[in-house]
Every structure is written in structure tokens, then in C-alpha cells.
Amino acid sequence: MANEIRVGLIGYAFMGKAHSNAYIKAPVFFPEIAARPVMQVICGRNEQKVRQAAEQYGWSRYETDWKKVVTAEDVDLIDISTPNNTHAEIAIAAAENKKHVFCEKPMALTLSQAKEMRDAAREHGIKHMIAFNYRRVPAVAYAKQLIEQGKLGTIYHMRAVYLQDWILDPNFPVVWRLDASQAGSGALGDLGAHILDLAYYLVGEIKAVCAATATFIKERPVAGEAGGLSAAAEEAAKKATVTVDDAFVACAVFENGALGTFEATRFANGRKNHNRFEINGSRGSIVFNLERLNELEFFSREDEGGTQGYRTILVTNAQHHPYVGHWWPEGHIIGWEHTHIHQVADLLDAIGKDQMPCPSFDEGVKNQAVLEAIATAAQTRRWEEVPKV
Amino acid sequence: MANEIRVGLIGYAFMGKAHSNAYIKAPVFFPEIAARPVMQVICGRNEQKVRQAAEQYGWSRYETDWKKVVTAEDVDLIDISTPNNTHAEIAIAAAENKKHVFCEKPMALTLSQAKEMRDAAREHGIKHMIAFNYRRVPAVAYAKQLIEQGKLGTIYHMRAVYLQDWILDPNFPVVWRLDASQAGSGALGDLGAHILDLAYYLVGEIKAVCAATATFIKERPVAGEAGGLSAAAEEAAKKATVTVDDAFVACAVFENGALGTFEATRFANGRKNHNRFEINGSRGSIVFNLERLNELEFFSREDEGGTQGYRTILVTNAQHHPYVGHWWPEGHIIGWEHTHIHQVADLLDAIGKDQMPCPSFDEGVKNQAVLEAIATAAQTRRWEEVPKV
Amino acid sequence: MANEIRVGLIGYAFMGKAHSNAYIKAPVFFPEIAARPVMQVICGRNEQKVRQAAEQYGWSRYETDWKKVVTAEDVDLIDISTPNNTHAEIAIAAAENKKHVFCEKPMALTLSQAKEMRDAAREHGIKHMIAFNYRRVPAVAYAKQLIEQGKLGTIYHMRAVYLQDWILDPNFPVVWRLDASQAGSGALGDLGAHILDLAYYLVGEIKAVCAATATFIKERPVAGEAGGLSAAAEEAAKKATVTVDDAFVACAVFENGALGTFEATRFANGRKNHNRFEINGSRGSIVFNLERLNELEFFSREDEGGTQGYRTILVTNAQHHPYVGHWWPEGHIIGWEHTHIHQVADLLDAIGKDQMPCPSFDEGVKNQAVLEAIATAAQTRRWEEVPKV
């Protein structure tokens, strides 16, 4: 009989739904993983909603106090899918209770907080993972293989953007993601964390950055209860100040000498989930866009003379492309949710085999270091070195 | 408590997997449907494989004889996901046992067989549905809305292709899909059935067709046991004759005067699941491609002068686009499997409400009539009227 | 000193403008051609307009009677850019006067007329060329090279469409292109001629066809004088009957066994000059679209495993791609007019070297035979063999 891992999920909203789906599907489509999840308990502050989520997704029970979950005897793994300001406290408590921890990005509000989380995890010998699910897009994982095989040669450039447009309307309220006390930052931590992790994963460490941030709409309506504002914020007047960035832009120099540009915004009209990057090397180039996540564009300078061109690879071939053999025949595309299923399958498999999952908190801390360097550079208005962590 | 429908699934291979996934997910993501599925029994001839499938997908038990399933007291709905030559016998037996029937396409080997299925279903008063899952792609369902709103005006043209390339290799064996006794036809029934249903759904009935078919590689290796050849075929020599079409092309005239071209092939190098159509009308046009199923191209002649152009709609907006509100925020794309989940959700909801699901066997028969007219026209080498059914 | 060819151009409208431009530019950008053009005389019925055209484009003089041009002593080459019903008479008269002939497509109103033109040209030993300018798109010429190198292997499929939308408005008048007595046919001869020539050029001869045509709007306003209706038509009432096809669809079987689909229409909303084809073979595939004429899509089954995909070749590399070395550095795209410049450069070079240009009237007759077979098949409603010519 397969090893079992009893999961406690903190958070039932967007990420809670995506993670629940992953726990349902990972054992069905990845039956060979070394440990199967048991959907033990889901936790949230709103009892009515968390009860409904437990029913809908099939969690055995629910809690409204996360402390009961991190101390529960029947839970092996804590999945943190809550707003960013709670990550550190929950993760450290979980580690202290010898629970494995799987934490959504961005890891924390600050670099020092992230380091504390990492140090606690190390100290207590637990398994830990940070949820950079876009590494598990088959096209991205395949891009990684191409780069490791040298198909791009020496890398000269990465340009990455993560563009959305969901707060263009000035009447969109100050939800928790627009509140620095809960989110830490805006587009930078929410979207920038993803593209900067892909930069680390595919190109390597960033040495220094310069940057600017902007908050285009500085006052917005206060969010209703549903919006999830802190109690303090709700007491405020009808209009609240947006305390995070709407967008950031940054230039970067990688340790290996490559140049990078990075940008994330929630003000790019018509872009819904446009996480796009292009990497150019001496032997070839690749392009990826999350809105067409089943595709990878690849240019090879080694193609025969006149036939060179960017090719659109439909990354659905079981023989050649990661993950997709668990799904459908070639050409039958998968969706965004599958990146979470792959991530959870890899997480469970690693824990089942007593291995550290990847990316661990070590890489989460590196990511946080770049986020902090960018935020700092936008303040100092000069190039900032990314601290070694 | 929600109504329950106990399902018996016949077939555990490609479609069996897709349907199993749909029964798992439909109640989780469409919790409001009028009836929830109970995954009662799965059936297949190979005991080892069907047992494994039952375990993997969570069916309560398995059978190796479909007759036991259609007569089982604890089953309400028979899901037929077997090769085409078995559809009629199973469906008719199920109807006689007062089970609802959900049948994969193409409906049958011949038009007369399809009519018998429909007549049996009518006679016994069961609910019946034919599995044209591509109607449930959000982009296609939204295209239907645009057409019904008159956004395309009078329709002049439909051109549709369904292109794959999985049997280009002459050493690919004669699996059941290449054996007329099991499949009825090749690309025509397998792929053509889909695009002809979309033609019916979006444009209307076809009046007459002319056509050609081709079998480019006429002899192939015999399939091993795994390939699923009939016992008779397995006795044959190492090389077997391909008895179905590799491809067909057809011209069509619709009842409303529009012109159509239709083509399906398994020999279009580089095309994996390229189910693409374009419809042109007096006020606008639409284009769809299953390999990018989250997108719909739309041209409106009523756009302001110089700004007219084909726009790429990312069909993921909960407020405006069908089905997607059950999934993820805008821009987070879904995959091919979701079309089956939508289909099963609609099926269960209809039965739960004592309504006839859509498309019923009535439309399956209409589809079979066009398939048969095309096959006939390819033989007679003249235009053939599509019989009224 | 370079050899000179004195040109008489009959027609000053759309094609007259395109050809004039070609005579101006060919010697500048193709200075190595064996003969340079002398822009001697331009001819048209409307004196005011032809005088203006002569001035604007730099023709030495003008005429209003084409007979004066074909008999002029100072003219070596007759360029026929007039409505289709005049091609035969002018070409035969030119041949009789020992002038070389360059004739716009479609060659003639009927197959027998086209044969007479070819026979006259042969009898009088002149050089003759039919203006299928799309063979001279660099991407198309390069596609031809790829096919000849075997990069596509055995060809199984061609699907070609030529889609426009300029007569969608029911108030668009009956210009000469909608009048059978002047144009012979509608979309078939105007647009279909092009794609059927590309089929012949790239895949080979067509054996048999089935087809349908449609005239969606059967009555339209009479064209004003400017529209160029015949005198007889102008005498008619305000509404005139459209006597040509608005669109055609056809299936084809090539001599080599490949299947084809062909369609041309002036009713494809949003398509302006969408001359697109796709060819699938056992080793690879190509796709071309005139609206992006600097690009060629190419799929090679011989690309390394996971990297296979349709690549977009920017056909602007002087070292590898035809014609483009005469223009600009790589990536600096050319336009539609350049196909005419290439065509005229090749024409002049051939005549200068005393060689027959390609495609000659021989291939024009073959094209006319397919056009006629399609028109016939649409009438007889059965497959028609393409006559050998």
C-alpha cells in the first residue's frame, strides 16, 4: 500500500481551490507517486465558507483557526495558501510542530522574514517547498531541458513581463492584494515573483537591478467584507489609499553577464494573464506565454540555412515533453490548473521518497532577495546588488 | 440531498479515461447540477486493465461483460465509450433495460443502425445523448451565442478541417480505428463526425455533398494484442489491409444556401489536433482552432472604420463566456478535458431535471446521415442529397 | 550596352499601375537582367485617363486604340492588362505582328479561346508569358525549392483558399468583374486562377474535380461609367443581374494521388487578400498566406524529437531565399508590388536571352482547363476529369 500524506490546507479562496483540485487529481493521474494525499482538513476564518469548501472539494473536516491545524496530530503537511502577511507565522509554527510545509508565493513580506522561515524549516528538519507552479508548465520544464542541453548556448538576454489588467477600473476596491500590510507589495510580489523565479530557474542568479514602481490610481473604494480587508482598514473612510505598486519595471544584470528586463503590471489593458518571456542565446532562442501555455517557441541557429525560423512547438508529446504523458494524446491541450497538479505530484513524490522538494525555501529566499533589491532600487534610484543568501 | 445518478461506464481506454475524469470533477466544479454522479461500475474485456482503471479512477466495481452492466439494478446511466461497432447493440440493450444512454461518437457504423438506436431510445422513454464534446468548448458555445445574436448576419461560408498526423508512419499498425469492421470509417467518422456536428450546430443542416476519400497507405503491420484488433484480424498474416479512409474532402451546400468545405485527415504532418473552422457571414466572421481552444477569433464589420480586424478573444471571462465561471480567474486557461467535464455536467443536470440532454440521439442520427452521404458521394462520384431523418 | 525591349502596355487601371511600377523598378534593382525595358506606349480607351497615366508612370506616349499598339513598329512586347474578354483578340493580333506577349490572368474566357492564343503564339514563334505573379513571391519560390529538394516527401494534401470581401455590400455595383461577358467568371477566374496555378506549380496536375459555385447577391446596382460596364449593360435598368460566381468550392484529386480542396470568394468578411495554402507531405508541411507574404511556415518531421513544430521563416535572407538579395538587409520586408517586379525582371531577362519565359501560355492553357472543369462540374454536379491540353 502506498504511503499516505495527510494534508492540512490553510486558505480556501483562489489558491485553496487550485490546491484542492491538485490533491484530488494528482493521485488519479500520477498513480506512481511515492505518497498519496489524504485531504484531512481545510482551514479558513469564515466558517460558512470554509465548511462549504470542505464539502465541495472533499476535505474530511474544517477548522477556522490555523493554529489547530499546525498542531493537529493527524496532519503531516501544511499547505499555506493564505495572504502573504500570514506565511511566516504559519510556516514557522508548522515547522516547530514538525509538519512539512508547502507555501504559496511570494514567500514573505520581507527578506528577513523569509530567512526566518527557511531557518526554522532547516532547524526542524522538515521538508519545505515554495509554490512556483510555473516551473511545472510542461513548456517551461521543456525549455529548461533545452537550455541544459545547450540548445541556446551562451545566454545574452532575458526579457520577461507579467501583464494583467484587472484593476484598471478606478472603482475596483482595495482588496487585500492592494494593501501593503497584507500583501507586502503589489504587482512586484504577486506577478514579479513568478517571472523572477523563472529567470533564476532558466538563466541563473541576478547580480544587480535598477527599477521603478508606480501606483497609477492612488485612492480606491474600501473593499466590502468579502474583499478581505483587515479590520483596521475597514474602519477607515470610504476611500482607502492603495499602498502597493500597480506596476514595476526593472533592468537586471545576471551573474553570467546576460542582460534582463522585467516588468509586471495590473494595468495592461487586454492582457489577462500574460506571463511571457523570451530568452536569446548564442545558439538559439525560446519564447513562452502563459496564455498559450501548451506552446513553446524555439529558434535554432543550427537549423539548415534558409529554413531557420521560430517554430511553435505544441508541447504535448508524451515521448519528449515532461508531464504530458500522464494526460491525453498529443495535441489535446491542458490548462493552467495542471501546473498545480504537477507541482503537488512532485511535492508528494519527494516527501514520499524522503527527498527535499524543489524549489525549496532556499530558492524562495533567493527570490525574496531579488524582490527586495528591486523595491530598494526603486527607492534609491540607483543600481542595487542582490544580496547573497 | 442532491439527486444521484449511478453510472456504468463501458470502456476504459482513451474515452474511458476522459469520461472518468469528468465524473470525478463535474460535481466538484459544478456543485449546482441537479444530479450528482455515483461512479458505480466500469466495464472492459481485459480484466487486469479494467480492474486497474476502476482503482485508478475510483469506480466502485468493475465488470468484463457489458451485458451485466446494462442489466444491473444499481445503474441508471450507461456511458458507451467503446469502439464504434458495439455502440448500437449496447445502446439498444441499455434502452430496453430502461437505462439512460450517453454514447460516444460516431453514433454507429451506418445510418440505419443509428436510427435503430434512436428508435429504441424513444420507445423506452429514456434520456439519450451523443457525445459531441466540442459543443462544450467555451469558445464554441460562445460562438453559438454570437451567431444567435446575429453578430455574423447571413452566413455565406463555413470551412472546417480536422487535421492529425498520427498514422503517417507506414509502420504504424492496423489498430481498431483502421479496421472498418470495428470503426465503420476512418478519418470520416472519427474526425469528420466532429466538424460536421459543429457545422450543424453553428450553421444548420447540410443539403447535399460531393466528396472524395483516400487511403494513402493501404497495407500496414497487424496490431499486437494491445492494439485491440478483433480475433479474426489477429489470425491474419503480418500485414493487414487498411479498410478505412485515411482522409476525406467534401464540398457541401447548406439548406440556407451557404457553401461549406470539410476535410479530415490523419496525414497532415505537424497537425496534432487541428480542429479548425472559419465561418463568414454578412456582418462578421469567426475562427476557432481546438489547439488553441481558449481563443475565438471574431471579426465584426460593425467595428469603427479603420479599426476593423480579427480580434483574438481569450474566452475566459466569467461574466460573458459560458462555463468558465466555474473555473479560474480570467486568463487562466482550461484544457481539452474540460469539454468532457462540461458535457457530463450538462448531461447530469438534464437528467436530474427530467429534461432531454442536448445533443440527443436525434442529432446523432442527423450527423450519421451526413457521414453516410459523404461516403456515398465518394463512391458515386456525384453530389448526393443528405437524407431527411 | 544592354539590350532593350520596347514595351506597349494595354490597360492603365489596377494591373496597369502594378506593371508600370514593375517596368520602372526592374532595371534599377535587377540591373543584371539581359534586357532593359523601354516604356514606349500605354493604351486605354479613356483618353484623359490614359494621358494622365502616361505622364504619371513615365510612358513615352499613349494610344486609345490597342490595334495601333500591336502594329506599332517601335514596340517589341505587348503587355495585356485589360479585362479578360479582350485577352484573346489582343494576344492573337500581337502574335500575328510578331510581338512578344505578356498576358494577365485568367488567360481567356474559355479553354478553346486560350488554346487559340497558345497556338497563335507558337505559330508565330514569339515569346509568351502568363502573369501568375504569386510564383514570384520569395516565400512561394522558396517553397518550390523545398519541395524539389524533397523536404516535404510524398505530398498527400493541398488546401488552398483565396478569400476577399470587397463585394459584401449589396449596393456595390456590377463592375466589369461581375459581368460574365467581360470577366468570363467571378471569383473562380479572378482568384481561383491564382490558387490553381500554385497547385500546379507546387504539387502538379489535377486529375479530376467536383465543385459548387454560388452567387449570393443576384441583383446589384448598375455601375456608373467609371465602373466600366459594356455599353449594352449600361442601357439596362438601374438593377443589373450578377452573371458571375461570387464564390466557388471544389475538391480535387491530383495525378499523384494527393487530395485537394480549393475555394475562392469575395464574401469572406474580414479577409482582404487572404491567398493561403497548406501542403502536407510525408516528411513535412508548408503554409503560406499572401497577407503575410514575407513569411513561410515550415514543419519538418526530421527535426529533433521534442523540438518539432511549425516554424515561421522570415523569407528575407539574401543567401538562402530567392529574389530578396536584390532588395534590403534581412528582416526588411517587401510588399505585394515586388511580385510584379520579379515577374517583369524574369520576363525581360528571358526575352533578352532568347528563352521562353515561365509560365508560358502552355501553362496558362493548363490553368484554363482546370477552371473550365470546375465550372462544368458545378453544372453537371459530378466529378469531371480535367482535359489534357
Place this chain on the structure above:
Amino acid sequence: MANEIRVGLIGYAFMGKAHSNAYIKAPVFFPEIAARPVMQVICGRNEQKVRQAAEQYGWSRYETDWKKVVTAEDVDLIDISTPNNTHAEIAIAAAENKKHVFCEKPMALTLSQAKEMRDAAREHGIKHMIAFNYRRVPAVAYAKQLIEQGKLGTIYHMRAVYLQDWILDPNFPVVWRLDASQAGSGALGDLGAHILDLAYYLVGEIKAVCAATATFIKERPVAGEAGGLSAAAEEAAKKATVTVDDAFVACAVFENGALGTFEATRFANGRKNHNRFEINGSRGSIVFNLERLNELEFFSREDEGGTQGYRTILVTNAQHHPYVGHWWPEGHIIGWEHTHIHQVADLLDAIGKDQMPCPSFDEGVKNQAVLEAIATAAQTRRWEEVPKV
């Protein structure tokens, strides 16, 4: 009779060819312009080559010393198409001789040089224009109209790249464009100048920038005589140092608060002439790419609900789109060279009407100021304000 402007063109290479073509074609396709060019004299240092160019393009005579051209009595307009280090001297001399000046970009090696040019031009009351030909791409000119009509609303973002790959090969020699003494800068001045002018034209003035530059390959073979190295450089050893940037990246803040990212490189494998920008505003967005210069992507938030999406406008409609009415029917695309023809037509028309052409040296100086701020910021490693000029 139309006014005539006698042109003296300095430079016969790439830009010399493009400008010559423009002088040939502008009067033919823009016959209404207020002044027609007379192709009087072309000038270059290599007598053999300049003689050949004169013959090929139809210049009345040639010179090998530019000073003879700027002082020639029979010349009204000096067209400077030479390496960047010569612009200032020629332009100032031309102004002193009361010749109008049309100068290729980048305007000069330094900002102070550019100011001197502008001041001389102003002092002598001549007409002056800087050659930012991409303003005359119909799609770009149309984008400008859309912005001026408010279709984009408040602009939040511009991201622009100009990507090429022609010096990826380490054996590519140090041609003049890689020599700071002749070119001033590398990708920055050559490619960056273009995208920064488009930023100014479409969005407005840039307030401050931060940046990095890189020279990925620092030593290269010395160019042969043909390469055009200065005499001093040729005396050097076989390997020469590359003294310009291979690439730059920059962040920018516009005066109006919008954020920008800008990047140009000659090391983006597979990108040939990829001058692409995207602009996002509160009401809509646009995207342009020079490799598909006939197209403009446009997103409008005011499109009806579910139909919103980026539309691809084929910018070839005579009624709505700038310039294209002079060319061919809708859908018949134009090429890169046409941007130069439009530019020269506008230049001649302005001079003929005694108006200042646009963009004048005033805007050239503004462009140079941004280039210099970027170069400085890459050195100081801090944000630099763009000086007011």
C-alpha cells in the same frame, strides 16, 4: 508646372539605396506633392562605387567630395546618408550654404553636436528634417491617430524593443557600426534611436532613465577595406576592440507618469528586424512589430463585453489608413522601403509649401538627449534626468 527640388545625396550604401528609391518613387505615387525631386548628384568616397550607384539609380552626376555637393549651385537639398560621425560637419556646412538638410538618424555622436546642427539650421533659416522613417509606417501613423482620438485613454505603459541578430557570429568583423569613433554608439544609437523616437512621437517626453549596456563580444576581426573602417583602425592588428555597445536595456519614466522599458540588441537570435512596441492605456492598447509592418494590433475596452480582444488590423484601407491610398487595393501589402518613400514625399511636400518638415532637427535633438541620458545612466549606475533641450 510643379516646383522642383534638386537633391544632393551624400552616401550610396544601404541608406543611399533606400533614399534613391524614395526619390524615384515619391513623384510617381504621390503626384500631388508640392515639389518634385530632381536627382542631381550622389556623392561617395569610392569613385567606382558611386559612379555605379549614380548609373543604377539615375542620378545625373556623382561626386567623391561632399564639400562640392554642399556648395553646388544646382543643389537645393542635402540628404545625409553617411556614417554618424560625419553628420554634424556636413549638416552645418550645408546650412551655411543655405541648403535644406535631410539627415539620417542618429542625428550626431553627442548631444552637443546635435545642438550645433540644430542651431546652425535655425540660424540659416533652412528646412531641416531627421529621418525617423518609422513614423511613416501606415500602422504607426494610424496608431498616432488612435492615440490622438483618445482611443487609448491615459497611457500607463510603453514597452519597446528593437531586436536584431546580425553580429552574433564572433567572426563578424568590426565594421563602422561597431567603431565608436564613427558610430558614436552601437545598438543604442542605431536601433534605440528609432524606438525612443517612437516613444516621443506616440507617448511623449521621457523624464528620466536608468540603464545598462553590454558588449558581449569584445574583440573581433578587423574589417576589410569594404567594411569601411577608418584608416587608423585599419592600421591596427588583425583583432580590433569593439568600442560600442552590443545591446542596451533601460527603464524610463515619462513626463506624463507612464512607465517604459526600452531595449535594443544585435544579439537576439532569430530576430531580424524586430522593432516591436506595446502601449497600454486606460481605454485600450496597441501593439506594432516592424516585421509585420502592415498590421496593427488594437485592443479596446469599449468593445462589447465578451467580444473584447486584441484585433489585428490590416492597415491597408485607403479610406481609413494613412498613406495606403496611394498604393494598392486593400490587403495588398507594402514593404519596408515604402516608409522611406512616404518620408521623402512628406519632406518634399513640406519644402514645396515652405513649411518645416516633421520631425525637424528640434526633435532630433530631443532624441539625442535621451540617447545621451541612457549612455550616462549606464555609466553612473543611477537614474538620470533627460536634459531639456
